[in-house]
Amino acid sequence: MAGESYAIPPKDRAVEGILWYIQHHRLAGGDRLPAERVLCEEIGVSRTALRAGITRLISCGTLESRRGSGTYVCPPKPLNIFQETYNFSDAVLSAGLHPSSRLISAEVVEADEASAKKFGLTAGDPIFRMQRVRLIEGEPASIETAHVNLSLCPTLPEHDYTQESLYDVLLHEGGVRVEHGRERVSISRLNAEEAELLQQDEGTPVFYQSSLEFDKDMRFVEHCKSVILPTKFRFADNGEKNGMRSVAGEQWLKQ
Template sequence: MNIVPQAALIASDSPEPLWVQAAEVIERRVREGALPTGRRLPAERDLCAQLGISRVTLRRALQHLVEAGVLRSSHGRGWYVAARTDREWPNSLESFTETARRKGLVSTSEIIRAEVRAASLDEADEFGVVAGTDLFALERVRMLDGVPIGVDASRVALHLAPGLPSVDFSRASLLEELAAAGVEPVVAESMIEARGCPAEIAPHLDLRPGEPVLVMHQSMVDATGRVVLVSAITYRGDRYRLRTSFVRGGTSA
């Protein structure tokens, strides 16, 4: 079975990494039903030939799809399309842009502000830097297929990724830009709380001040344990849902 339709060839001159393009091609085939639940993917050497990429690049794309819940791996047997319930709410850390891709939606952003400013004392504590250190502060309205979902206010210590101020974040992913700069977030500590919508955010979400919103506070660290991104995302209460699972501990676990 050929996994790549003729119209979906990978473009070597695209700004998107080859592994991202490969993952999108495979995920699109799953979404379209050409690769149904439980189907085994072709052998890696055949996939490499069809996609025109190396095995290292393919493995990164496949592992990303496993983390996103699209595929599952079976040691020694290959890669399989995961059950729909497995891929609906993955536990992996993914960006807003990656979530949109996984669901077949288009993510865009409306920039409220993007600026470099000095870290306050509290922010210096958050990032483990000296007060006054330059931070890149980015505030955006996040949209799916043009519908406003939330307002994302993120901060990064500028020395970690000096090129951020020149990036067009109306479409770019902040997490992907950090990964490209060598400071990819790998773990996020998150806290979600219900609040009334602040007056300054309400117009961006088509809400009245005080209407219900969910606020997700996140602190993300890289593989060395260094804080690389701190954010607060205010979601419309009727357009965001978090589903998770809990396991009871004890001797019977």
């Protein structure tokens, strides 16, 4: 890459160069980047630009700095592609990682008028409400609060969701498969309670995701609100219709 001319700022060039180096040399999570001098020569940037690029990639969870040891590639982060992914566990497993959960609460409640209107239910209809801390490789990644249409699968409260997948239970016991959904993602900051559950500092920036999920007949299945650490999880849009995969863009989205 050295010797090529660029019309982009040095810091951005450094970021792209580091990502190219990782891919070209097939570095994996836990692998160490070479010394600054070597990397500067390889990608054609100054040390100032390189350090700025490394700082940016550390902030988004691609790299990590280990004091006295160097800079290392972080393990892959699970990717939620809006049109394709409905299941936290599947996204984590697809990244070659192990998902698990810690149950905070689980109860059956009645839909109030506001919830019933939002979900297309009748006030008083039963809803299974569950809050979990979702874990990746045993470390907290998100807090997930789900409201599920209990009439579709009345046995939901009988299961242990620290060991079982909610969507697997819905499918195998209720014959319910999520096939449509609407999702919104924004940026928020952890409050004191959330920070304690995720073992982070209060005020840490996080993704806030709100989703409504439906089955093939557009029956309401689940409303889920999640607070997600950006260092643990990623989002992408493949540009296709809901439920469609993008073969051409798949590799780029997963970089």
